[in-house]
Structure formats: structure tokens, C-alpha cells
Amino acid sequence: MSSVKINERILEGITKNSVGNEVIKNFLIDLIYEEADHPGQWWWKDTYKKLIDRFSADWEVGDEN
Amino acid sequence: MAKLPDRLDIDKSDRKLYDHDIITNEILAGRTRKEQFLFAMAVGFKNEVKRPLDSREGFFLAKDMRSEDEALIDSVALHDMGSAEVLSDRKAVFRIAEEYAHAGIKVLYDEATSVQPGSFLKKLELELFSLLDSLNLE
Amino acid sequence: MRIEKIFLRNYRQFRQAEITFRRRHDTDLHFVIGSNGTGKTNLLNAINWCLYGDEPHLSKDSQQLPLLNLKTVDRMDVGKENEVAVEVWTETEHGEYITFKRRAVFRKHNDRKITHEGTKFEVTFNDERGNTKIATDEDAITWVERFVPKGIREFFFFDGERLDNYFKEATGQNIRHAVFQISQIDLLENCVERKLQDTLDDLRKEAGKTSPKIEGARTELEQAKNKLNEIEKRINECETQIGVAKNKVAEFGDKLRGVPDIESLEEERRKIETSLKETKELLGAKEEEKKSLLHESGSILMLWPAIKKATQIVEEKKRNQEIPPPVDKGFLEEVLRNKSCRVCGRSLDDSSSKQVRELIKEVETSSEIAQRLVQMEIPLYQFRERAGKYKEQMEDITRNITRYEKTLTEITQRKEQIDSQMAGYDEKLIREWYRERAKFEDLRDQNQRQLGGLLVMKQGAEGAVEKWQKELDTELKKEEKVKGLTKKIAFCERAVDVARSTREAIMKETRERVEVETKRQFFRLVWKKETFGDIRIKADYGIDLIHSMGYECLGSVSAGEREMLALSFTLALHQASGFDSPLLIDTPVARISDVNRENFAKVLCEVSTIKQTILLFTPDEYSEEISRYLGGRASGRYLLKLTSDENEAKVEVR
Numbered sequence: 001m002s003s004v005k006i007n008e009r010i011l012e013g014i015t016k017n018s019v020g021n022e023v024i025k026n027f028l029i030d031l032i033y034e035e036a037d038h039p040g041q042w043w044w045k046d047t048y049k050k051l052i053d054r055f056s057a058d059w060e061v062g063d064e065n
Numbered sequence: 066m067a068k069l070p071d072r073l074d075i076d077k078s079d080r081k082l083y084d085h086d087i088i089t090n091e092i093l094a095g096r097t098r099k100e101q102f103l104f105a106m107a108v109g110f111k112n113e114v115k116r117p118l119d120s121r122e123g124f125f126l127a128k129d130m131r132s133e134d135e136a137l138i139d140s141v142a143l144h145d146m147g148s149a150e151v152l153s154d155r156k157a158v159f160r161i162a163e164e165y166a167h168a169g170i171k172v173l174y175d176e177a178t179s180v181q182p183g184s185f186l187k188k189l190e191l192e193l194f195s196l197l198d199s200l201n202l203e
Numbered sequence: 204m205r206i207e208k209i210f211l212r213n214y215r216q217f218r219q220a221e222i223t224f225r226r227r228h229d230t231d232l233h234f235v236i237g238s239n240g241t242g243k244t245n246l247l248n249a250i251n252w253c254l255y256g257d258e259p260h261l262s263k264d265s266q267q268l269p270l271l272n273l274k275t276v277d278r279m280d281v282g283k284e285n286e287v288a289v290e291v292w293t294e295t296e297h298g299e300y301i302t303f304k305r306r307a308v309f310r311k312h313n314d315r316k317i318t319h320e321g322t323k324f325e326v327t328f329n330d331e332r333g334n335t336k337i338a339t340d341e342d343a344i345t346w347v348e349r350f351v352p353k354g355i356r357e358f359f360f361f362d363g364e365r366l367d368n369y370f371k372e373a374t375g376q377n378i379r380h381a382v383f384q385i386s387q388i389d390l391l392e393n394c395v396e397r398k399l400q401d402t403l404d405d406l407r408k409e410a411g412k413t414s415p416k417i418e419g420a421r422t423e424l425e426q427a428k429n430k431l432n433e434i435e436k437r438i439n440e441c442e443t444q445i446g447v448a449k450n451k452v453a454e455f456g457d458k459l460r461g462v463p464d465i466e467s468l469e470e471e472r473r474k475i476e477t478s479l480k481e482t483k484e485l486l487g488a489k490e491e492e493k494k495s496l497l498h499e500s501g502s503i504l505m506l507w508p509a510i511k512k513a514t515q516i517v518e519e520k521k522r523n524q525e526i527p528p529p530v531d532k533g534f535l536e537e538v539l540r541n542k543s544c545r546v547c548g549r550s551l552d553d554s555s556s557k558q559v560r561e562l563i564k565e566v567e568t569s570s571e572i573a574q575r576l577v578q579m580e581i582p583l584y585q586f587r588e589r590a591g592k593y594k595e596q597m598e599d600i601t602r603n604i605t606r607y608e609k610t611l612t613e614i615t616q617r618k619e620q621i622d623s624q625m626a627g628y629d630e631k632l633i634r635e636w637y638r639e640r641a642k643f644e645d646l647r648d649q650n651q652r653q654l655g656g657l658l659v660m661k662q663g664a665e666g667a668v669e670k671w672q673k674e675l676d677t678e679l680k681k682e683e684k685v686k687g688l689t690k691k692i693a694f695c696e697r698a699v700d701v702a703r704s705t706r707e708a709i710m711k712e713t714r715e716r717v718e719v720e721t722k723r724q725f726f727r728l729v730w731k732k733e734t735f736g737d738i739r740i741k742a743d744y745g746i747d748l749i750h751s752m753g754y755e756c757l758g759s760v761s762a763g764e765r766e767m768l769a770l771s772f773t774l775a776l777h778q779a780s781g782f783d784s785p786l787l788i789d790t791p792v793a794r795i796s797d798v799n800r801e802n803f804a805k806v807l808c809e810v811s812t813i814k815q816t817i818l819l820f821t822p823d824e825y826s827e828e829i830s831r832y833l834g835g836r837a838s839g840r841y842l843l844k845l846t847s848d849e850n851e852a853k854v855e856v857r
Contacts, residue, residue, distance in 0.1 A: 007387040009712065013705035024694075024701055031395050031698075036349070036387075048402045056694035095491070096498060104502055111505035136513070136582035137506060139575060144509035149516055152575040189497055190597070193504050197594055200507050 006032055027055040070159050071128070073102060074121040076167045082174045083124075092177050092185055098125040102166050103137060109169025110141055111196075115161070116168045127159075138162040204350060205231060205785050205815035206250075207300070208292040213272040213285060214249050215265065216242035216845070216852035224817065227838040232811035234833070235819045235854075237843030242852035243819045246843075247789045250360055253289040253305045254347050256324065260362050260789065269317050271309045274850040279311045284320060293350060296783065301346060302327040351784045355384045358773050359784050363766070363791040378772075379744035385776050386713045388706055396702045403695040404428075407675065410685045410692065417678045417685070424671035431664040434657055441654040446745065448647035453758045455640035460759070463624045465633045475618050482614065486607040493600045500593040503586050514583045517576050526573040535563045672696075713779050714740050720775035721746075721768070727806050728767040730799045738768070746772065763795045767803070774810060785815035792824050804832040811836075 011029060018025035030051060038044075075083070082088065083101055093101045102124055109115055130138075142151045142158040151157055177185045206224055211217035224233045237243035245265065248258040258265075269276065270287050279285055291303045304327065308320040326338040326346040338346055351359045358381060383389040404425065411418030503510065520526040538544055539559050542551045551559065676696075679689045718740040726732055735756075737749040748768060750756040757765070777786065791807075792800050810816055820829070834840075840857035 006390075007709075009709055010387055010391055010705065013709050014701060017701045017704040017708070021697075024698055027694075028395065028698055028702060028705075031399070032390065035390055035395060035398075044398055045402060045405070048398055049405075052402065052406075052691055052695060056691045059690075059694050061690070061693050093498070094494070100498065104498055107502040107505040110509060132578055133582040133585065136579045136586070137502065137510075139579055140506060140509035140513035140583070143516055144512045149520070149572050149576060152572045186494065186497060189501060190493075193497070193501055194594070194597075196504050196507075197590075200504065200590075 006036060021059070023055050023059040027051060030055075069127075069155050072123040072126050073159055074118065074163055075102070075124040075170075076116075076118040077120040077122050079167060079170050080122065082170050085174065087177045087182075087185075088170075088174065091182070092173065097129075099129050099134065102162075103134060105169035105173055106138070106141065106162050106166040107169065108173050109165035109167070110144075112169070112172050114168035114172065115164035117164055118167055141165060204293050204295050204301075204783060206291060206787075206817070207294045208290075209246070209250065210288070210290040210292070211249055212288040213275045214252070214287050214289050215245045215268070215270065215272060216850075217245070217249070218272045218274055218851045220852065220854045222246075222841055222854055224815065224839055226815075228836060230808055230811040230836050230838065231815040232808065232833065232837045233815070233817045233839040233841070234825070234837055235817065235841045235843060236822060236825050236857075237819070237852075238822055240849075241843040241845050243821070243843055244362070244789050245852075246819060247360055247362070247787060249289045250291055250787065251356070253291050253303050254351065255353050255356065256305070256322070269309065270307060270319075271317060272851065274848070276311060276317060277850070281311055281313055284308050284310045299329050300327075301350070303343075303347065303350070352384060355381055358385060358776055360787045361773075362789045363770075364789075364793050378740075378746070382713055382717060382744065382776065382779065383710075386709065386779050388709055388713065391702060391706045391709070396699060396706060399695060399699050399702060403692065403699060406688060406692045406695060410679060410682075410688045413685050414678065414682050417675065417682060420671060420675040420678050424668065424675050427664065427667040427671050431661065431668055434661045434664050438654065438657045438661065441650045441657060444650045445647055445654065448643045448650065449745070451643040452640055452647060455636050455643070456758055458636050459633070459640065462628060462633055462636075465625065465628065465630055466637060468621050468625055469630070472618060472621050475614050475621070479611065479614050479618070482607055482610050486604060486611065489600055489604050489607065493597070493604065496593070496596055496600065500589055500596075503590050504593065507590065510583060510586050513579060514587070517580055517583065520573070520576055526576050530562070532563060532570050535559055539563065714742075714744070716779045717772070717775045720778050721771045724771035724774050724806060725768055728771060728799065728802045729764060730796075730802065731764075738771075763799060766794050767799065770803075774806070777810075777814065783814050785817060786810065787817040787819070789819040790821065790824065791818050792820075792826075792829065797826065797828060800826060800828040801832055804829050808833060808836055 010032065014028045014032070015025055018028070031048070034047060034051070038047075083098075083105075088101070093104060096104065138158055138161075139152055142161045143149065145151075145161050146157075151161075176188075180188060205226075208221065208223045211220045213219075222235070224231075235243060235246060244260050244262065245258075248260050248265075251260070252258050252270075271285060272287075275285055285308075287307045287309065289305055293301045293303070295301065303324075305322065305324045307322040309317050310320050311317050324339070324343050326343040328336055328338065328346065330336050347353070380389075383392070407417075407421045407424070411421040517526070534545065538551070539556060542556065543549065544551065544555075676693075679685060679692060682689075718738065721740065722738045725738060726735070729735065734751055735748060736751040736753065739747040739749065741747065746757065746768070747755050748757040748760065757768070760768075774786075792803055795803055807816055807818070842855040842857055844853050844855060845851065846853065
């Protein structure tokens with residue numbers, strides 16, 4: 001678990017705006033923690049692409065209501 | 066005919082009075098020698114004092130007088146002698162004017178130095194107003 | 204997260220000191236009381252030095268001194284080294300300890316020279332398994348950023364006396380930045396949203412390689428986005444300029460408040476001096492006229508009896524027809540010359556010639572007299588005219604002189620009034636202030652006009668981005684070869700949308716929350732509650748303090764009220780941030796008057812129920828009002844004292 005504290009309102013906001021789509025929500029939350037835990041990394045794009053590959057595989061267009 | 070006098074004189078002792086600061090820079094500031102002389106003459110006449118000159122020196126040229134100036138000194142001579150005959154004797158006319166001026170400049174100097182600076186003219190103004198009231202100008 | 208303990212060794216006044224902030228009551232409130240010079244502000248500096256490696260609150264005197272404690276320096280042998288150490292022990296809400304430790308080594312070369320030989324900074328923490336780990340370098344800095352990020356530390360560890368300058372230094376942009384950082388919106392915006400967008404662009408480029416139409420749409424979209432970015436950058440610059448200009452206008456407005464309108468007064472003075480000169484000249488001319496009248500008419504009046512006599516004689520002679528003379532002298536001379544009478548033609552004998560000669564003599568005398576009298580006639584008439592007019596002329600001149608003297612007096616009085624109004628002011632400086640204010644007003648207005656145009660352009664650019672995005676999506680959907688990539692792109696786009704919506708919602712909500720909380724705290728703190736009507740945090744994050752009569756009054760309130768607004772805003776930011784890092788204030792009530800101190804005490808007491816609050820007071824500040832309300836509620840009270848040689852500060856627990 002990350003030691004970084006993320007503003008609860010950001011996490012709540014992401015949940016709310018994902019409109020029930022857990023995949024998008026979890027993806028963004030992971031990204032937020034990734035940024036907070038490892039700020040300023042120069043290899044961020046690789047990390048982002050890996051996360052996109054992983055999460056988008058479970059996602060379908062029109063998944064949320 | 067005797068030679069006509071060509072200038073009007075003052076007593077030598079009067080030079081320092083005419084040249085005094087209070088006369089040249091205040092009471093008679095900006096006046097010519099002729100105007101200073103005529104004013105001194107008028108002061109002497111008003112105060113009914115005249116004095117013969119002990120020593121003479123020229124003060125201004127007779128030819129510098131205009132007809133008004135000549136009329137003034139002729140009037141004084143007429144008043145003094147009582148008849149017009151005096152007018153044919155220019156020397157006598159000038160002498161009368163000179164004697165009044167000799168007394169007059171002293172009176173002027175004494176009065177000017179006995180009052181506050183700047184107040185002589187104010188005093189003169191008031192005196193002339195009361196003189197005006199007493200004269201019968203008609 | 205809270206500070207459990209601070210440990211100092213050889214740091215400035217503190218040779219060896221430890222302060223433990225144990226929570227004992229409902230409130231996590233702690234006081235440190237120390238006179239000036241005992242190390243109170245250096246305690247704040249110590250925390251900054253430990254966490255960030257700098258000392259932003261160092262006094263001028265301290266700047267001249269080495270970091271290493273002077274007593275230690277004195278006792279050190281030449282050639283030896285000694286260490287400055289500051290440790291900040293913190294405790295998380297989960298009960299874990301994170302310790303920040305900074306050590307600097309100094310070598311003594313002689314009694315006057317000490318050199319810094321190196322610094323180490325490390326953070327000790329427990330990992331997920333409970334093992335103790337040590338972070339150094341960049342990793343250590345990351346831990347500091349999680350505790351209290353450097354960019355927003357002035358909202359957590361700050362000097363109360365600087366609150367007065369808060370709104371002078373902070374522009375809307377600064378405040379916006381602070382709000383973003385403190386609430387981690389910047390994390391969402393700069394990191395997630397921006398990086399996700401970059402990654403999305405890469406995916407689109409990749410898709411573009413398979414189809415010219417996709418590539419075409421992607422390129423157009425990229426260009427549209429670049430244009431939008433450019434416009435947004437210019438908008439930011441404009442807003443910054445506007446913020447700076449507004450502050451400067453307010454700054455010069457403050458300086459000019461109460462200062463007379465120098466420009467107008469100078470203009471009036473110039474006119475007065477011209478008028479004074481003209482009036483003096485007119486007065487001088489009239490006085491000369493008066494003198495001339497006195498001389499000329501004075502002579503006439505003094506000689507009036509003589510003039511009158513002369514006039515009588517002239518008139519009598521005229522009446523008697525003695526003037527002009529009856530016999531012409533020239534005629535007689537011609538008779539004598541010709542020795543014959545021109546009337547009857549008879550020759551002159553001796554007797555007749557003698558008679559003629561006597562007659563000539565007689566006529567000569569009377570002719571000269573008559574001539575003189577004739578010449579006098581006109582001047583005598585003029586004298587009478589002038590004497591008659593003297594009184595009227597003199598009265599007229601006197602009236603004019605009186606009028607000019609009165610005008611002179613009035614003008615001189617007005618000039619003195621103006622001089623008195625302007626006395627004590629540096630006119631050059633004030634003119635400079637007016638010029639500067641006008642310059643910044645122009646800059647502000649120019650930028651506002653520009654901003655208007657840019658906002659319109661932004662709308663257009665956003666429209667273009669939307670249009671090309673739709674175009675690209677359409678092309679992507681058509682192309683079978685990139686189906687997999689299309690899915691990732693769609694996923695990314697959705698994620699960016701969610702991140703953006705979240706950011707916008709949080710921004711709005713945060714601004715509103717900060718506004719509400721700032722208002723709540725301010726109206727609790729301030730004494731004159733009826734004076735103020737509202738507080739608004741504008742879209743550009745500028746703060747307006749609204750008077751109960753409806754006008755904006757931040758520029759005209761007292762220093763104490765400004766401080767309370769700044770404090771209220773800071774407390775509101777704390778709440779909005781979700782950070783529970785401690786609040787440490789040095790000299791918190793220096794500018795706050797006695798009547799407001801009790802309100803201040805109540806508010807801070809309430810804050811300390813939610814987060815650790817450490818206050819560094821001077822004895823004067825720790826007044827009756829403060830101690831009466833807070834004394835019994837504090838978890839800890841510490842007194843700083845200097846030793847007799849004044850080279851060491853000691854901490855006493857009270």
C-alpha cells in the first residue's frame with residue numbers, strides 16, 4: 001500500500017465521474033498513486049502504456065451507463 | 066541787454082541732499098534734476114521759505130525747461146514781486162526760484178528723514194487732499 | 204501527520220535541545236514562548252533547514268553567524284570537526300513514525316574560520332512489512348513532499364508577521380497555484396491528465412501510420428491542440444500580468460491615500476505665481492502712476508497761489524489789451540533804419556529818431572513781458588484743469604491699488620495654503636507614484652482587453668479541437684487494421700475525460716469550499732463583524748473583501764484585519780487540502796490588537812482539535828487574553844531561555 005496520502009476528494013471525484021465504470025476508476029486511481037509515489041520519473045510513458053494495455057483489455061466501449 | 070542765464074543753480078551744500086538715498090530712491094525716485102528742483106521749489110513756496118544761495122553750482126540747463134516749467138517759475142516770480150515787470154529780468158526770476166528750491170530741499174529732506182520709511186508720500190497725499198479742500202480752485 | 208519531537212544539536216542557539224509535542228488533551232495545541240533572541244524563530248528555521256535545507260526566516264543578525272553553535276565553536280580545537288543536526292520526528296495517522304534527519308559537518312580552521320564540509324539528509328520509515336528503511340537523496344525529498352510539499356510550506360510553517368504582506372505579494376495566480384498544490388489538483392492536471400493526453404497522442408500517431416486519413420485527422424488535431432495550448436499559455440501570462448498590475452495599482456493607491464493631489468496643487472500654484480507676478484506688476488505700475496501724480500499735481504497744488512496770481516495778471520493784461528503788445532517792435536526798427544515813417548512817409552529828424560529809439564526801448568521791455576505772459580496762458584489753463592482733476596484721478600488710482608493689494612493678499616494666502624498642504628511631502632516621489640500607478644493601470648487595462656480577445660480565441664480553438672477529435676474517431680472506427688489500437692485510444696480518451704471532469708469539479712468545489720471556510724473563519728476572528736459583508740474568491744483566485752456597504756475594501760482595512768483574512772484563508776486551504784500536516788506559526792498575534800486576540804485564541808483552539816497546532820509566542824504576545832483562553836487547553840508549554848553567556852538556548856517544559 002502506498003504511503004502517500006491522496007486527497008480524498010480526488011478519489012471520490014474519480015469514482016463519481018467514472019459513472020460506475022470500475023475499470024476506468026481503478027485505472028485512474030492507479031495512475032494517481034503512481035504519480036504520487038514516483039514523481040518525476042523519466043520512464044513514465046512506458047508505465048502509462050503498460051497500465052493502458054492492462055486495463056483497456058478489460059474495458060469495453062459503452063461499459064458505463 | 067544783459068546775457069540771459071543758461072542754467073539754474075543750487076547751493077553747493079544742497080548737492081548731498083539731492084543725492085541722498087531718501088530723495089533719489091524714494092521721494093523723488095525716477096525724477097529728473099529739473100523735476101527735483103521744481104518740486105523742491107514748490108515745497109519751499111508752500112512753506113513760505115526761501116534762502117539766498119551761499120555758493121552756486123549748476124543743476125540743470127534752462128533750455129531743458131518746457132513751457133509749463135517756465136510758467137511755474139514765472140508764476141512764482143510774479144507772486145513774489147507782485148508785478149509783471151519781473152518777467153523781463155530772467156536772472157531775477159531764476160534767483161527767486163533758486164531761493165525757494167534751496168529752502169525747499171532742506172524742508173523736504175528734514176520731513177522725509179523724520180518719518181517712517183515709505184510714509185512721506187502717504188503724508189504728502191493727505192496734505193495735498195487737505196490743501197485741495199482749502200484752495201479755491203475756481 | 205504530526206510532529207512528535209524535534210531534536211537539535213549545535214544548531215545556532217541550540218547546543219542540545221529536544222522538544223516533545225505529546226498530545227494530552229482534546230486539542231493538539233502547543234506553545235513555545237521565548238523573547239527575541241532566544242531562538243524562537245530559529246526553531247521555525249530549524250524545521251525548514253531539516254526538511255528543505257534552507258532557513259527562510261533568518262534575521263539579519265543570524266545571517267552573519269555560522270550555523271554551528273558558537274559555544275561549540277569556541278570549545279572546538281583547531282583542525283577538528285563538529286556536527287549540526289536537526290531531526291524532525293513525525294507520526295502518521297496510522298501510528299507509524301517517519302523521521303527526517305539532516306546533519307552538516309563543520310571544520311574549525313582558526314578562531315575566525317569555519318568551513319562547511321558536507322551535509323547529509325535521510326528519512327527513516329517503515330515499509331509495508333514493518334522493516335525500517337532509510338531513504339536518501341531524491342527518495343528522501345519525495346518523503347518531504349508527502350509531508351509538507353516545499354511549494355506550499357508557507358501555508359504550514361509561517362511567520363505571523365509576514366501575514367500583513369500576504370495579499371500584497373500573493374496574486375490570483377499564486378493563490379491558484381497554492382490551492383492546486385495543496386489540494387493535489389496539480390497532480391491530477393499536470394501529471395495524470397497531461398501525461399495521459401501525451402500517451403493518447405502517441406497512440407494516435409501510431410494509428411496514423413496505418414492510414415493517411417487517420418494521420419491527416421491526427422495531424423490536424425495535433426495542430427489544433429498546439430494552437431489551443433498556445434492560447435492558454437498567453438491567457439495565463441495575461442492573467443499573471445493583470446494580477447501583478449492590480450497589486451501594484453493597489454500598492455501605489457495605498458501610498459497615495461491621504462497624500463494631497465500634488466499635480467493639481469502644482470498646477471494651481473503655477474497659475475497663482477503667474478497671477479501674483481502680473482498683479483505685482485500692475486500694482487507697481489499704479490504706484491508709479493500715483494507717485495507721478497503726486498509730484499506733478501502736487502507741485503501745481505503747492506504753487507496754486509502763484510498760479511492763481513499769474514492767471515489774474517494775464518487776464519487783466521488781456522482785458523486792458525496790453526497783451527498782445529499794441530506796437531510792433533519790428534515796424535519801429537524799420538522806421539529807424541529807413542529814417543522815414545512808413546505811415547506818412549515823412550523823413551525822421553534827430554528829435555524824431557530819438558523818440559522812435561525811446562519808443563523801441565519801451566516796447567522792447569513790454570514786448571518781452573507780454574510775450575512771457577502770452578506764453579504762460581496755455582500752461583496756466585492746463586494747470587487749472589489738472590488741479591481740478593487731481594482728486595478724481597487720485598481716488599481712482601487709490602481704488603485700483605487697494606483692489607490689487609487685496610488680490611495679492613488673497614493669492615498669497617492661497618499659495619501659503621498650498622505650500623502648507625504640500626509641506627513634508629516629497630513632491631518628486633509623489634509624482635513618481637502617480638506616474639507608476641497610471642502605468643500599471645494602463646498595463647492592467649491593456650491586459651484585460653487582450654484577455655477578452657484571447658478568451659474568444661480559446662473558444663474557437665476548443666471548437667476546432669473537438670471537431671478534429673470527432674473526425675479522427677470517425678476515421679479510426681472505419682479502419683479495421685487498428686481495431687485494437689482504437690480500443691486503447693477510446694479507453695484513454697474516456698480516462699482523460701474523467702480526469703478532466705474530476706479536476707474541474709474539484710477546482711470549483713475547492714474554490715467554493717475555500718471561500719466558505721475563509722468567510723467562516725474570518726467572521727469568527729474579526730472584531731468588527733458588522734463592518735464586513737462578504738468574502739469572495741474569484742475565478743482567477745483573487746480575494747475580494749466586501750464592505751457591508753457593498754464595495755471592495757481589502758486595500759483600506761487595517762494590518763490586523765488583513766492578517767486575520769490571510770490567516771482565515773490559510774486555515775481554509777488546510778481544510779480544503781485534505782492534508783493533516785501540522786500548522787506552525789511564529790509570532791502569531793504580533794499585529795493583532797487585544798480585542799481580537801481572544802477571537803484568535805478561540806479559532807486556533809478549534810483548529811487544534813483537528814490538526815496539530817504549534818504557536819511560537821513572545822512573552823508580550825502571550826497576553827492575558829491568550830493565556831486565559833488557551834492556557835488550560837494546551838497540550839504542551841515550553842519556555843526558551845538563554846544561558847548567562849547568551850550562547851546557548853535551553854528549553855524548559857512548563
